[in-house]
Amino acid sequence: MKPLLPSLALAFAMAATAPALAQQSGGTLNMVVQPEPPGLVVGIWQNAPTQMVAGDIFESLLRYDTDLQPMPSLAHDWSISEDGLTYTFHLHEGVKWHDGEDFTAHDVVYSVDVFLRETHPRLRASLVHVDSIEAPDDHTVVFTLNQPFGPFIGVFEVGTMPILPRHIYEGTDYANNPMNATPIGTGPFRFNAWRQGSYIHLVRNEDYYLEGRPFVDEVYYHVIPDAASRAVAFETGVVDVLPGGSVEYFDIERIMALPNTCITDAGWEYFGPLSWLWLNNHEGPMADVNARRAVMHALDREFMRDALWAGRGEVATSPLSSSTRFFDDDLPSIAYDPDLAREYLEASDYDGQTLNLLPLPYGETWQRAAEVTRQNLMDVGFNVNLVATDVAGWNQRVSDWDFDLAFTFLYQYGDPALGVARTYVESNIAQGSPWNNVAGYRNPELDAMWEASAVSPSDAERQEIYSELQRRLIEDVPNAWLHELGFPTIYRCNIHDLVTTGIGLNDGTRDAWIEQ
C-alpha cells in the first residue's frame, strides 16, 4: 500500500499545477492524414484530407469557436451593417506570404471573386447573394450583398473560403500551376516536403504575424493506408494524433486504455455530420408516409450508437444536427418504439414487398449498422434485402434512385441554409448526383419556407421558420435520421490546445503546444 500515497500526492500536485502551465515552444507533432490527399491547395481540391493539411498552410478571414461564433483569423475585426447587406473586414497588417510577398486585401478579392468563384461550387452557391467584393485599401475588404443572407457570416472558414496568393495564381491555369506542388499560404506552417505514400512535412513559419505562434517546430502528416496499422502506429508512438475517422470505432476502447491518451469529440461542430437513411419517396413502399414513419420508429439507434459507434456521437432528434444553428430541442419524438412502428406499418399500404437496403461502403462499422437496421426493420414486419455494393456502386445506385433505403451522411456547415435545405428542396431533385435531394421529397409549402428563412434579416425570424420546418419534416419523415456522428480525435494528453475551434484540426495546429 505504501507506494500509493506518494503517487496520489503527485497526482494531486500535477492536477493543481496543470492549469497554470505556460505554453511551451518546440517539439514535433506527428499526425495521421487519411487517405493521402490529391493535392494541398484547398480551393483546387476540396477533399477532407486536403482540408486538414491545408489548414496549417492557408487561412481564411475568420475562425469559429465551438458555438460557431466568429473569431479573428486574417481579419482582426469585422462589422455587418444594420440592413445586413454590407460586411466589412479589417485585415491584419504585416502579414506575409510564405515566399516573402506582402499579403493584402487584393489577395482576398482575387481569391473569392476570381479563383474560388471558378473552382469552389459550394462557395459559389453562397456568392450568388453577393453583389460586389471590393478592397478600398490594402487592409480592408467589403462584401456587398444583393439581399440579406443570414448564413453569409458562416462562410469565412478556411475550407470554404481559403485565401490564396494572387501573385502566384493570377492568369494561370490553376489546376496545372507548378506551384501547386509547393503551396504558398499565410498560415502558421510552411510546406517543406511531401514523400508520396509516406508523409507530408511542414515547418514553423518564423514570420507568422501572431507573436510566439505557432508553438511546435514542425508537423508531420503520416500517410498510413490501413486503419489497423494507424492504430498500431499510435500504440507504438510513431504518431501522436489520430484525427477523427482514422481508426475504426471498435479499436477506440483498446487505444484509450493506453497511458497518456486523451480523446475529444470537439472540432466537428461546424460540419455537424449527420447520418440518415435515404427513403425513396419517388416510388415503391417508401413513398407512403406511414411506411416511412414505421421505419423511423423501428430503428434502435441508441443500440447502434453504443454497440457500433463506441458510444460516440448522439442519436439524432431532428433533421438538423444539434451543433447547427437554429436546431430546436423541443420537437416531436422520433425515438425507438417498435410497437408504434408496427401500428404505422399496419396503417400503411405496405404488403410485404422486399425493400432494398444500401449500406454505406465505408468499412465494417457501416456494414454492421446496415445489418442491425435490417434486423430492426424485419422485427416490425418489413422484408429487407441487403444490397452488396462498393463505393462506385453506391454512388451509381443512389444517383439513379435505385434503392428503397440507403445509408448516407452529410455535413451541415453550421447553418441550415448551407447544409440542410439542399437535402429537402424540390429544386435540388436531379438524377445523377448522390448528394442532392436523392429521396425525392417534394413539398412546395416547405420550399417557400426554406427560401424565406435564408434571406430573413433577423435571427429571431429565422429561428421561428426553422423550428416550424423541423416539426414539419419530422411529421413527413422524408428520411430516417440516424446519428450525429462523433469523429473523436485521439491524442497524447501532453499535447495541449490541439482542437480549439468548431472546425477542429482542419483549422490547423496554430495553437497546439507540447508539454515536455
Added chain:
Amino acid sequence: MSRSPLALAWRRFAQNRGAVVGLAILLVVVLVAVLGPTLMPQSPWRMVGRPFLPPLTDAALPLGTDAVGRDVLTGLVHGARVSLLVGLVSTLVALLIGVPVGALAGYFGGWVDDALMRFTEFFQTIPSFALAIVLLAIFQPSLFWIILTIAIVSWPPVARLVRGEVLSLRTREYIEAAILSGQTSLQIIIRQVLPNALPPIIVLASLMVATAILLESSLSFLGLGDPNVMSWGYMIGAARTVLRTAWWLSFIPGIAILLTVLALNLIGEGLNDALNPRLQRREE
C-alpha cells in the same frame, strides 16, 4: 465368397481409419445443416444479448455473441447449411461443365480436343481465386452467383482429368466392339466410357467440395459474400477486425471450417483407396 464391387469398396474404405473419422464428422455436419435450422428457428441475424459476450459465460448463449450481440451458435448452425450447400451445388455444376468437356475432348481427339483444351487452359492460366473475385465484382454477390462463380473457376481440373481417363479408355477393345456393334458416339461415351472413368471423378469431387467451402469462406472473408446469408466465412470476415479483442469470434467458425474441410479430405483419400483399381488388383 464373392462380393459385389460396392461392398468390396466399402470394406476397403472402412479399413482406412482416417476416412471413417472423416465420414463421422461429415455426418454430424450434415445432420446439423439439415436439422439445425429447425431446432434453432431463430434468425442468426437477430440481436439476442449484449455484444462481445465470451463463450461459456451464459447458458442460453453457450458460444457467446458477436460484435452486435448475435448468437454465435445460431450463426454456426445456420452457416453449416450455407457452406455445405455452396460446396455441393458448386461442385455439381463444375462437374456438369467439366465432365462433358473432358469426355468430348478425350473421345474425339483432333481439333475438338485442341479447341476444348485451349479453352480450358484459358481458364487455368488465371489464378482461380483472382478470377472468382473479378467475376463476383461483375455479378451481384448473391448466393446464386457465388455458387456459379465457384463452379466456373473449379471445372478445368475436372475436364483435364476426364479427358485423360477417356483417352486411355478409348483405345480399349470393348470400346472398339461397341463401335462395331453400331452404337452412336454419345451412347458409347455415356454407357461405356464414363462409368469406367467414374472412380477418379468421385475422388476429385469430394476434394472439390472442400475447396469450394474454403473458396466461399475466403470470398465472404473479403466481404464478397451474400450479405443476406449467414455463412462461416462471413462470421470470420466480420470478426477479423475485432481479432485482438474477441478472438473467439474468428476461432469458432474457423474450427468449423477446418473440421469440415479436413473430413472431406479424409473421405477423399479413403475413396481413392477404395476405388483405385490398381490397389484393388494388388489386394486380390
